[in-house]
Amino acid sequence: MPTIDCGGRQLDVNEEGFLLHPEQWDENLATFLARAEEGLETLTDEHWAVIRFIRSHYEETHGAPMVRAVCKATGLPLKRVYELFPSGPARGACKLAGLPKPDGCV
Amino acid sequence: MADSGTLDAKIEALTDDDLARGLDLFRSKLGAAGAVWLQTCVHCGLCAESCHYFLTDHEPQSIPAHKLEQVAAAFRGRYTLAGRLAPALTGARPFDRQLVRAWVDAAFGRCSTCGRCSLNCTTGVNVPAVMRAARATLTEMGLIPADLQQVVTTALETGNNMGITREDWLDTVQWIEEETQGAVGDPAARIPVDRQGAQYLFTVNPREPKFFPLGLQASATVFHAAGADWTVASEGWDLTNYGLFSGNNAEGGAIARNLLGSMERLGCRTLVIGECGHGFAAARWESAEWLRQRPGFRIMSFLELMDDWFRQGRLKADPSRITDRVTLHDPCNTVRQGGISEPQRDILRRCVTDFVEMTPNRAENFCCGGGGGQLAMAQYRDKRLQAGGVKAEQIRATGARIVVAPCHNCIDQLMELNREYKLGVVIKTVAEIVADALVLPTATPPAEGNHDVAS
Numbered sequence: 353m354p355t356i357d358c359g360g361r362q363l364d365v366n367e368e369g370f371l372l373h374p375e376q377w378d379e380n381l382a383t384f385l386a387r388a389e390e391g392l393e394t395l396t397d398e399h400w401a402v403i404r405f406i407r408s409h410y411e412e413t414h415g416a417p418m419v420r421a422v423c424k425a426t427g428l429p430l431k432r433v434y435e436l437f438p439s440g441p442a443r444g445a446c447k448l449a450g451l452p453k454p455d456g457c458v
Numbered sequence: 459m460a461d462s463g464t465l466d467a468k469i470e471a472l473t474d475d476d477l478a479r480g481l482d483l484f485r486s487k488l489g490a491a492g493a494v495w496l497q498t499c500v501h502c503g504l505c506a507e508s509c510h511y512f513l514t515d516h517e518p519q520s521i522p523a524h525k526l527e528q529v530a531a532a533f534r535g536r537y538t539l540a541g542r543l544a545p546a547l548t549g550a551r552p553f554d555r556q557l558v559r560a561w562v563d564a565a566f567g568r569c570s571t572c573g574r575c576s577l578n579c580t581t582g583v584n585v586p587a588v589m590r591a592a593r594a595t596l597t598e599m600g601l602i603p604a605d606l607q608q609v610v611t612t613a614l615e616t617g618n619n620m621g622i623t624r625e626d627w628l629d630t631v632q633w634i635e636e637e638t639q640g641a642v643g644d645p646a647a648r649i650p651v652d653r654q655g656a657q658y659l660f661t662v663n664p665r666e667p668k669f670f671p672l673g674l675q676a677s678a679t680v681f682h683a684a685g686a687d688w689t690v691a692s693e694g695w696d697l698t699n700y701g702l703f704s705g706n707n708a709e710g711g712a713i714a715r716n717l718l719g720s721m722e723r724l725g726c727r728t729l730v731i732g733e734c735g736h737g738f739a740a741a742r743w744e745s746a747e748w749l750r751q752r753p754g755f756r757i758m759s760f761l762e763l764m765d766d767w768f769r770q771g772r773l774k775a776d777p778s779r780i781t782d783r784v785t786l787h788d789p790c791n792t793v794r795q796g797g798i799s800e801p802q803r804d805i806l807r808r809c810v811t812d813f814v815e816m817t818p819n820r821a822e823n824f825c826c827g828g829g830g831g832q833l834a835m836a837q838y839r840d841k842r843l844q845a846g847g848v849k850a851e852q853i854r855a856t857g858a859r860i861v862v863a864p865c866h867n868c869i870d871q872l873m874e875l876n877r878e879y880k881l882g883v884v885i886k887t888v889a890e891i892v893a894d895a896l897v898l899p900t901a902t903p904p905a906e907g908n909h910d911v912a913s
Contacts, residue, residue, distance in 0.1 A: 368836045421626075430671070440670070454620065457834075457870055
């Protein structure tokens with residue numbers, strides 16, 4: 353089983369880098385994954401707004417939000433969300449927010 | 459590997475009865491043509507270099523004839539006289555745990571059921587059909603990778619493969635309708651929902667409303683510009699069907715019924731499948747087979763419809779707006795297996811100034827590497843990205859800045875290849891290109907449905 357080493361914590365991930373145990377997520381891990389998986393050296397307030405919204409939505413519903421909900425909650429235009437996360441809302445933002453990989457063609 | 463760990467445990471737990479039943483299952487799924495294909499390979503080796511897996515890993519296990527042989531060996535050992543009498547001479551093998559592992563590796567791990575090997579096969583063996591029968595068998599034995607089955611299950615349970623609620627879907631449709639109206643500067647640009655008796659029912663891949671709604675916006679823009687009488691459905695709107703990949707015809711049929719149900723409920727005349735390769739192949743070619751029922755309406759690809767509209771003069775484009783070099787990816791299920799090859803090319807020639815083909819192209823084009831459900835199976839990720847190397851180099855050789863791919867599944871793989879192989883390209887659907895190049899009607903668009911002759 354693949355693992356990642358985040359500041360001494362060994363965490364199980366799937367082969368695509370999504371957490372196997374989403375409850376292990378914290379904000380340090382988001383920063384770590386941003387660098388390791390998305391090539392983002394720093395996370396801006398805009399990144400955090402998206403990540404925190406996706407995380408809170410996940411904790412409530414155990415699913416990923418619609419990108420519509422992300423835009424509504426953060427006030428960011430859709431195109432800005434794609435700019436912020438090079439791998440897109442699913443493989444990018446949802447992964448950084450510690451969600452399991454969404455089903456479907458993503 | 460998480461899932462293969464579970465799979466391994468399941469294979470270890472197989473009893474002799476399970477294995478005997480499994481092989482009988484396979485026989486029942488194979489059909490007469492399939493049984494012939496298993497005996498037809500002449501080991502000429504032409505298939506090796508037709509396969510994007512073998513071209514990138516050079517492992518003998520990736521040669522299509524080798525994958526076929528894993529399946530044929532088990533069949534021969536039980537169902538052919540020569541195989542029963544002289545297994546060693548005929549290459550017959552017992553269907554044991556080791557061979558089951560080889561089936562999983564061949565059918566799920568090293569095949570995107572793209573069919574390119576069959577096109578290049580001396581004797582015309584339909585390898586995807588055999589691999590699908592093997593997948594169907596493994597699926598029924600509980601040996602399908604769990605994440606692939608999950609996509610099927612979610613579609614069966616919720617009506618779409620991402621579990622999007624009706625409320626979320628309709629909220630996004632309304633949002634995209636407003637965005638479209640703003641973009642085209644016309645409040646008459648609508649995305650009608652559940653319009654009874656509309657000529658066209660337009661269906662989408664859940665990936666669009668969930669994460670990438672710009673594709674939906676582009677499609678809505680095109681429908682608006684053509685003045686079409688169209689609708690989306692509040693339920694039964696998902697065009698995907700992963701039953702094609704799991705091999706389970708009953709589940710594939712149940713998912714296909716969602717689309718048929720919306721057509722019946724709304725009384726539309728034409729079912730339009732948005733830009734999705736496997737969704738088109740499943741709806742247009744497979745679902746009638748799975749359901750043993752001929753649909754009482756026309757099923758067409760959105761590519762065909764847009765092309766018709768250009769020919770009829772209902773759409774007009776200004777190619778001078780897109781001067782970057784553009785190339786086109788041919789999704790296996792749309793082109794090689796779906797038969798839709800020229801409409802997308804005719805459209806692009808009207809919409810861009812510098813269109814170049816990949817080499818090879820059309821039916822001979824290579825799979826992106828993400829087909830056959832590969833994107834859903836995390837355990838094969840590295841293999842998928844490696845196999846996509848052929849596509850990445852095809853793209854690089856064109857020098858294109860824009861890659862057009864009429865398939866949302868391919869687009870996701872191409873996005874990953876773009877990063878992995880540092881291609882520096884932009885990836886778009888055909889509708890997105892059309893929407894960018896469209897010359898929109900300045901006056902009020904024609905009343906809906908008054909001159910619709912496409913079907």
